[in-house]
Amino acid sequence: MEFENRSIVSVNQFDLAGLDTLFDLARRMKPIAARQARSNVLDGYILGNLFFEPSTRTRMSFASAFMRLGGQVNSTTGTVNSSLAKGESLADTITMIQSYCDVIVMRHHQRGAAAEAAAVSSVPVINAGDGNGEHPTQALQDLFTILEERPGRGVDGMTIAVVGDLKFGRCVPSLVNLLCLHAGVRFLFVAPPELQIPGAILRGVRDMGCQAIRTSNLDAALEEADVVYLTRIQDERIADAKVRATVRGSYVLTRAKVESRCRKDTVILHPLPRIDELHTDVDSLPNAAYFRQAANSILVRMALLLLVLGKQADVG
Amino acid sequence: MEFENRSIVSVNQFDLAGLDTLFDLARRMKPIAARQARSNVLDGYILGNLFFEPSTRTRMSFASAFMRLGGQVNSTTGTVNSSLAKGESLADTITMIQSYCDVIVMRHHQRGAAAEAAAVSSVPVINAGDGNGEHPTQALQDLFTILEERPGRGVDGMTIAVVGDLKFGRCVPSLVNLLCLHAGVRFLFVAPPELQIPGAILRGVRDMGCQAIRTSNLDAALEEADVVYLTRIQDERIADAKVRATVRGSYVLTRAKVESRCRKDTVILHPLPRIDELHTDVDSLPNAAYFRQAANSILVRMALLLLVLGKQADVG
């Protein structure tokens, strides 16, 4: 997989070799991210951190990743006051902004916006979320975390319980795609029927030679899972008030549930923010990995930025 | 013309020698802006990038210009949450903020705000737009672009078609002022009667020894023009609904029109954003200069910042 001067719009661009390259480099970022080593490899570079759709955590994460490598960040948040609001095309906005920076990270409310930006941009564009399209670096940091939490065991043959809103969330399809590059992964899709994984994804998993089962039985899935990926169910996504009442509280992880159902080494993940579906009493369990998952965003984003700028060899 | 420690509030401060100094330095910025050379001449300097009236592109352009020279940027956008909103005077705001930075770039909704800030500030203030007053660096980058697009031919004796909203736009008067410093410039002001250039500007042009003609005939003007400067007509500016309907579509550049009416070397400019008055099929014509015009903002702003900080000799 080629990275230099390429835009990263979808996880579908990644093959196993590309993931290895990315994750090996991400691991080498650890001392720099922890400020134990200093890197100035991106001195002189400017990141255009374009959050037309705002997101504090993703914006700050990319900004810190770039700063840890010595680069400078030029940000924008929202579109209310920008030329986009005045009716300027996204293509024109990108054509102008590309002359201000060396790489663009972009979040936009519209599906397809990242591909559109990548098509016109002379600098690499990294998709930080395009509506209900993709958020590829989230999936990359999720997969990276799974590997880091299961040292020496990899992903092949793993069972993962994917829980919560599997119909509307943006995170799950991308992570599923990346996992399916591996052999024999078994997916337990745990959700209320109204929010189950779409059939197309189920078929895609099976076409890739992996297994997929739909269930609403969280407890049973927890007992089988090597990894649990919990997502939040937003009430508003469920049209039927009766169903909403039934669902509430049913797809929730508490310490008691984790301790009674999961193995000690079952990895618990959540893309955050969590509200009440993941109780704080789970946090202190050694296998609660979601804050390490969030911190890993810095490592993966540092590595990806270096790769698309062709600067990985200069890290030293 | 003196630059060091001076505020730049109006194009009227510029003479031909000052423009030469600025543009020579801007050309020297090319390798640095393209990241082929690295400059740290503004290491340790802080820009106060005060966009009390927001503008993504102008704010990001000044920020990148300062970063390319190794400086750091401290920005603010809007006034809703600031002390200005609580009734603090602009003079007080500037008096406080000047102790946080070494140079101020300011956009404010009120005409005269830049001059007011410059009057109290102990650091240079660059006007990035003061209501319906001026936006001097836009005019400077426009003139710079004309010179760059017509190498060896300069501005003297040139014919420029200025098209669109000549009554309410902020860009046109400043560019006209700068062009009038040159000899024998011929202005074709092309607009619907309701949006024609004010008589005072017409007289000012003639007082400076240049020619000025008002017309509503775009096609004829295109045939004579060395440079076409297109601006957008905002519907809301035209009070009469019948006139609005007539005007719509009449001051529009399409590839067909440019190819049939303009010479091959006629320079096409637009301050952007463009909506439907400048068709995208014009973009690939060699003489479509508007995105180069936008990119030139970085060069001109880098040069201006260096000059007001007295750091031009240190660029090397």
Add this chain to the structure above:
Amino acid sequence: MEFENRSIVSVNQFDLAGLDTLFDLARRMKPIAARQARSNVLDGYILGNLFFEPSTRTRMSFASAFMRLGGQVNSTTGTVNSSLAKGESLADTITMIQSYCDVIVMRHHQRGAAAEAAAVSSVPVINAGDGNGEHPTQALQDLFTILEERPGRGVDGMTIAVVGDLKFGRCVPSLVNLLCLHAGVRFLFVAPPELQIPGAILRGVRDMGCQAIRTSNLDAALEEADVVYLTRIQDERIADAKVRATVRGSYVLTRAKVESRCRKDTVILHPLPRIDELHTDVDSLPNAAYFRQAANSILVRMALLLLVLGKQADVG
């Protein structure tokens, strides 16, 4: 007092030795803040400048302080578009953001938020304002200014007239606390009865061995004061319309009043912004110290950031 890796949530953490350490270091920051010396001691460090409750001046002041020391700043303003708005706990937000930076400065609308953030954060948290709780660095810069304006005389035995809104303002209680660490300070609390200093603070002053008098007589207080600390009375704080009418204009400093009532060396302070309670004709008096007070925020914040990061010895 220990600083390294500690959070600064309240002025109550400070003892006299701690204030000496902080202020000695702040004085050493003067050439760096004035860009006469260059410091890169915080090269590689990232400040998480979290203004969940916006404040242009405090945010920009902390940002400039960090930049003057060679660090980089990662900011956020407001909560509308953040995970906090989606119901994420402050503890979770801080737990995530701490992996993006080395120190956090935080302003939040809720009293107690700074302590809550400090409790979960692995990096130091500096309270930049927590609702009607505290804004400790404001009080520190106020005390530092008093010392700088009265060289060689210190604070012991000083008389300070604290004027205006003593009931609702956040600045006054913290400054009073710091002053009470000193011997024999005499407080003249000058306010309309509705906005007088709460009895608890009065008693606290006396318990610390200092004197406290409540009065509504501004003129008499000005005659006795070594320092005058003026705060703004916001109309809306006074419920009774008749009282509001009486109060308006009664707690105002004009040049005439200062010249006729104060000594030439009486220090005039105001935390700013000022509206009409402090006339601009006072500004040119040598003892009008409020803009120096604002500029001192940079020195005190630079020093505090160095101390909590344990980098004061590396300044050189």
